[in-house]
Amino acid sequence: MARSAPPADWPGLEMVGMTELTDDIYYGWLTHETNPTFWHRCSALADVPEERTVHGPWVAAGTSAHTLVSREPLHLEPSLLWRCCGLHGFVRDGVWIPA
Ligand SMILES: [Zn+2]
Numbered sequence: 001m002a003r004s005a006p007p008a009d010w011p012g013l014e015m016v017g018m019t020e021l022t023d024d025i026y027y028g029w030l031t032h033e034t035n036p037t038f039w040h041r042c043s044a045l046a047d048v049p050e051e052r053t054v055h056g057p058w059v060a061a062g063t064s065a066h067t068l069v070s071r072e073p074l075h076l077e078p079s080l081l082w083r084c085c086g087l088h089g090f091v092r093d094g095v096w097i098p099a
Pocket residue numbers: 040041042043044059082083084085086087
């Protein structure tokens with residue numbers, strides 16, 4: 001069964017300012033990171049039983065290699081690409097723009 005939102009309090013990944021970009025993409029802030037950390041609902045895990053996953057369908061990924069153009073509204077460059085499932089898009093003006 002899919003969770004409706006990613007865990008904001010996962011040990012070691014306790015995030016503040018968790019923000020929903022889409023139903024499937026959230027970001028938040030780790031205290032020791034300048035750039036945001038993302039959760040995405042990974043389509044590659046859609047059919048994997050939750051007990052065999054780490055965070056249910058959610059996969060966490062940092063953006064330390066990206067340029068934080070603006071924190072509020074969030075703007076990162078270049079685009080984000082998660083190779084686990086091929087999800088690809090830009091975050092500009094606080095909005096997810098599919099690539
Ligand atoms: Zn994925």
